[in-house]
Amino acid sequence: RKEVEQDPGPFNVPEGATVAFNCTYSNSASQSFFWYRQDCRKEPKLLMSVYSSGNEDGRFTAQLNRASQYISLLIRDSKLSDSATYLCVVRTNAGKSTFGDGTTLTVKP
């Protein structure tokens, strides 16, 4: 079993749709959680950190459930420019980061 598992995707949605991605992690020592975005043939870039109380950044909402070792990302009112691969990242207190394999989102007009 992988340390970080994500929905396999791909997700194909129309503009304006709401889409949610899930991620589970197995290492209970994990302390920090992130969502990164990776465009095709580009490097990953931080989208948002995930806090225990949940957090929102515009159309993006991230949730963390430590008991279930589960992280989610919700995108509302999808834009064409949201098309990318979304990577779930889990970091231990020792500073080791583990990436999921990503979920690909395609937003269509």
Add this chain to the structure above:
Amino acid sequence: EAGVAQSPRYKIIEKRQSVAFWCNPISGHATLYWYQQILGQGPKLLIQFQNNGVVDDSQLPKDRFSAERLKGVDSTLKIQPAKLEDSAVYLCASSGGQGGNEQFFGPGTRLTVL
């Protein structure tokens, strides 16, 4: 602020040849990471440096891969000899300073082993 620099951007070699990649992190970032990203997968950590010391190299295939960060700034990753399965994008990232734990990635080196 200049980002993470990597070179070369692309490299094509034959199996059993050797290859080296270079990374210059963001100024002031103490932590440097090398990742291998195979097509369709997420980045896999190969090695993590804190200044010039190795923090984690548990997933580095040490029989063929080596990395150094001698002066605690730039770093090189070497593969010798290369295998077909080493074809991937090699990403360098750095973190630290005012960026905290956020990892900033370079553009990567796309390696093709024939």
